[in-house]
Amino acid sequence: MAGQKWKIEELTVGKALEAVFWPNPQKDSKHKLRATHLDGRRAPKVVLSTDKRIVAGAPCMVRITAINKPERDDRGSIEVEYVGRAPFRIEGVYLDPVISKKLQVLLESGLNILLxxxxxxxxxxxxRAIATTLGMEFVFFNCGAVVEATDFFATIQVRASQxxxxxTDFVKTDVLLALEDAHEHPEKRYLVFLDELNRCQxxxxxxxxxALDSTRKVFHPIENRFIEIPANVQFVAAVNRGSQFSATFGIDAAQLDRFAPLQxxxxxxxxxxxxxQGRHEELPTSLVEHCVAVADAIRNSDDLPASLSVRATEEACIYLKHPLFSGDTSTLPEVLKSSFCGRFSGRWYxxxxxxxxxxxxxKKVLRQRKINVPDDR
Ligand SMILES: Nc1ncnc2c1ncn2[C@@H]1O[C@H](COP(=O)(O)OP(=O)(O)OP(=O)(O)O)[C@@H](O)[C@H]1O
Ligand SMILES: [Mg+2]
Known part of the structure; x- marks a missing residue:
């Protein structure tokens, strides 16, 4: 169904559907809010509302109150009223229910978010999933590549002339391009994702x-002037904090304070x-459960300085489902030697x-789960 367009006959007055509204780019319209999709499917006409209970950017349930036929200078519209808040779902990602609620509030408020x-x-x-779910333009920026302040907005490239x-050429970064674009397209929303924020100086x-406080301005290094950050741009950053992340730099209190942190x-x-299981259907559930149980024990161990990512459990599944491995518990210890032990300093032996x-x-967890682990030689 998703991705398909509604047929106008399928929509009737009184029908309740989910939608995300944004300010109507048609500024002179009495309808201040506009949506283009209903229940994730493209609407056959623009969806409009004057209902003040609708919050721009927040998924909500609405009821159709009128379907207006096209007239000479008007292509017709669907008018709706607010019914209630829609359940917040981020597709393809598991989110703790409490974090999910906090995230919903922060996204609605437009605050900068620090994951x-x-x-x-x-x-x-x-x-990435937030942007997809809420229909925002996703702008990915890896802060680990930043050396100087201007690198956020432009890079310098030297080439040979004829x-x-x-x-020397200045090349705009995706962040600067998005800020410029956001001025030109007030109807679009931009999520600027500053990944690995504490991996730059x-x-x-x-x-x-x-850019992150109420000033909401940045210096445009090519045009030598400050540009404003429009309201349709929201910043989300990600960090790993802790002594085990040796390539990171501290985030000072003033920088941290400009974000709403979410742990x-x-x-x-x-x-x-x-x-x-969803990604590796061919594997028996029990085998996936064994991998995850071992990972969970490692994550909860107080004695280990680092943790184990979902990339590690996924890597183990990739080995186990390959025909070169048996896909049963006999190869599990060998696989975990590299996928789990290999992510820590030193050697498994x-x-x-x-x-x-x-x-x-x-060895301890696998043996508790009645899996044969040969003694180390
Ligand atoms: N809660 C989750 N829901 C869905 N997928 C997840 C979740 N947690 C981890 N994954 C999967 O784990 C892998 C790593 O996730 P991701 O790259 O987002 O981690 P990260 O927190 O950004 O890590 P890093 O700090 O190393 O950048 C991806 O394949 C992702 O799909
Ligand atoms: Mg990451």
Missing amino acids: DGPQGCGKTVLA SGSPV ETARNALMP MTYLPPEEEVKLL DVGSDAGAVWALV
């Missing part, structure tokens, strides 16, 4: 500070099993190292 959580807990995938002499990050953790084991401690935990 803070261990590696591979779904921060990047969540940011005569062979060096010419703090001094470079300072360039972003006025994320790994999905609960039963949800991780569902996620992996070195009992004094972190990898060795993980191997001891792998």
Whole structure:
């Protein structure tokens, strides 16, 4: 159904559907809000409302009050009234119910959001899914590549001119292009995702500070002037904080304060099993459960300095379903030696190292689950 267009005969006055409204770009219209989709399907006419209870950008349930036929200078419209808040769902991503509620409030308010959580807990995938679900333009920016303050907005490239002499070109980054675009398209919404925000130097990050507070301005390094950040741009950033992330730089209190922080953790084991089963249907559920149970024990171990991402459990599934591996429990210990122990310092056979401690935990959990693990030679 999704992606299909509604036929006008399918829509009748009184029908209740889900929609996301944005300010109507037709400024002189009495209808201040406009939507283009109903229940995820494209509407045959523009959907309009004057109902003040509708919050722009927040999915809501609406009821059709009128279907206006096209007239000479008008292509017709569907008028609706507010029924209630729609359940907040981010497709393809598991979200803790409390975090989900907080996220909904922050997205509606337009505040900058900071997703803070261990590696591979779904921060990047969540940011992308928010944009897709809410129909926002997704602008991905990897802050790890930023060295100087201006790198957020432009990069300098040197090329040879026809005569062979060096010419310096400024190339706009996707962030700057999106800010410019957002001015031209007030009807669109932009989610600028600043991934790995604390992997760039703090001094470079300072360039972003006025963008993130009420000043909402940034310096355009090519045009040498400040440009405003329009209201249809929302910033979401992601960080891993903690001593184990050696390539990160601290986020100072003033920078942190410009974001509403949301702490994320790994999905609960039963949800991780569902996620992996959905992606690797050919694997027996019990095998996926064993992998996730071991990962869960590693994540909950106080003695280990780092954690284990969902990428690690997914990698184990990729091995296990391959014909070169048996796809049963006999190869599980071998697979986890690389997919789990290999993500920690040292070697699995070195009992004094972190990898060795993980191997001891792998053996313990697998044996508790009645899986035969041969003794180490
Ligand atoms: N809650 C979740 N829902 C759906 N997929 C998830 C979830 N958590 C992790 N994953 C999966 O785990 C993998 C890693 O996720 P992602 O890249 O979003 O992690 P991250 O938190 O951004 O990690 P990093 O801090 O290393 O950048 C992806 O394949 C993603 O689909
Ligand atoms: Mg990430």
